Amino acid sequence: MAIEKAKEHLRKYGFEDRVREFEVSSATVELAARAVGVEPCRIAKTLSFMTKEGPVLIVAAGDARIDNHKYKAFFHTKAKMLSPEQVTEYVGHAIGGVCPFGIHDGVKVYLDESLKRFDTVYPACGSANSAVELSIPELEMCSEYDGWVDVSKDETARKTD
Numbered sequence: 001m002a003i004e005k006a007k008e009h010l011r012k013y014g015f016e017d018r019v020r021e022f023e024v025s026s027a028t029v030e031l032a033a034r035a036v037g038v039e040p041c042r043i044a045k046t047l048s049f050m051t052k053e054g055p056v057l058i059v060a061a062g063d064a065r066i067d068n069h070k071y072k073a074f075f076h077t078k079a080k081m082l083s084p085e086q087v088t089e090y091v092g093h094a095i096g097g098v099c100p101f102g103i104h105d106g107v108k109v110y111l112d113e114s115l116k117r118f119d120t121v122y123p124a125c126g127s128a129n130s131a132v133e134l135s136i137p138e139l140e141m142c143s144e145y146d147g148w149v150d151v152s153k154d155e156t157a158r159k160t161d
Contacts, residue, residue, distance in 0.1 A: 001126075001127075002092060002093045002094065002097055002102065002126035002127060003019075003021070003097065003125055003126040003127040003130055004102075004126070005092065005093075005101075005102030005126060006019070006093070006097075006099055006101040006102040006125040006126030006127075006130075007019055007102075007125065007126075008102060009101040009102035009142070010101055010102075010125070010132065010142060013138070013141060013142050015132060015134065015138065015142060018132045018133060018134075019125045019130060019131075019132045020036070020130060020131050020132065020133075021127070021129055021130050022035040022129045022130065022131075023129070024129065025096070025128050025129055026096075026124065026128060026129050026130060026131055027095070027096030027097070027128035027129075028096070029043045029045055029062040029063075032062075032122065032124065032131055033062065035129070035131065036122050036131050036133075038122060039062075040062040040063060041061050041062045041063040041118075042061070042062065042118055042120070042121055042122055043061075043062035043121070043122050043123075043131075044059050044060070044061065044062070044115060044121035044122060044123040044134075044139065045059070045060055045061075045062055045064075045123075046058070046059050046098045046099050046100060046123060046124065047059075047060060047066065047081065047098075048081060048082040048086075048087045048090070048091055048098060049071075049075075049079060049080060049081055049082065050080050050081075050082055050086070050090075051075050051076075051077050052076070052077055053108070054090075054106055054107070054108070055082060055086075055090040055091060055106075055107050055108075056075070056107065056108045056109070056110060057091065057098070057100055057103070057107060057108070057109045057110070058110050058111075058112055058149065058151060059100055059109065059110070059111050059112065059115065059123060059139070059143065059145075060112035060114050060115065060151075060152055061112070061114035061115050061117070061118070061121070061152070063114075064112060064114035064152035064153070065152060065153045066079055066151055066152060066153075067151060067152060067153045067154070070150060070151045070152070071151045074149055074150075074151055090104065090107065091103050091104060091107055092104045092107075093124075093126050094128070096124070096127075096128035097124045097125070097126045097127040097128050097130065098124060099123045099124045099125055099126055100123065100142070100143035100144070100145070101123075101125060101126065101142060101143070102126060108146045109143045109144065109145045109146055110145060110146055110147055110148070110149040110151075111139065111140065111143065111145050111147075111148050111149070112148075112149055112150070112151055112152050113148060113149070113150040113152065114152040115136060115139070116136065118136065119135060119136070120133050120134060120135050120136075121133075121134060121136070121139060122134075123139070
């Protein structure tokens with residue numbers, strides 16, 4: 001089960017006990033924000049794309065939208081999201097629970113600049129009814145990220161909480 005893989009991954013960093021599982025769905029930004037009790041922008045959504053080098057995950061603020069020009073400038077290819085079936089196959093989590101924890105080897109993880117305006121954010125944990133609160137330095141550590149990117153539209157990245 002994907003949530004168990006995510007928890008096992010977080011256990012390496014001492015954060016497994018922070019994982020929250022809900023009686024309600026947290027499969028979308030809006031549902032997750034209601035379940036957690038925060039503004040939607042504080043949900044750290046994980047978007048799945050295919051590049052020439054393979055699948056990548058971009059973790060961004062809940063209100064961020066991908067800027068296709070910025071994406072192409074960084075990744076040197078058009079933004080092509082994975083289908084739900086591809087996400088499960090390539091990443092290891094199903095849509096609604098995609099996160100950078102407990103993913104398949106070879107998947108690169110990038111954190112979008114839109115997250116930097118928050119002290120803590122809430123990514124999913126491998127299921128459509130889970131989340132974990134992490135500070136930005138904790139997210140960097142736990143996600144084993146490959147780098148920061150600026151691929152979201154400026155107007156969303158400049159909003160404040």
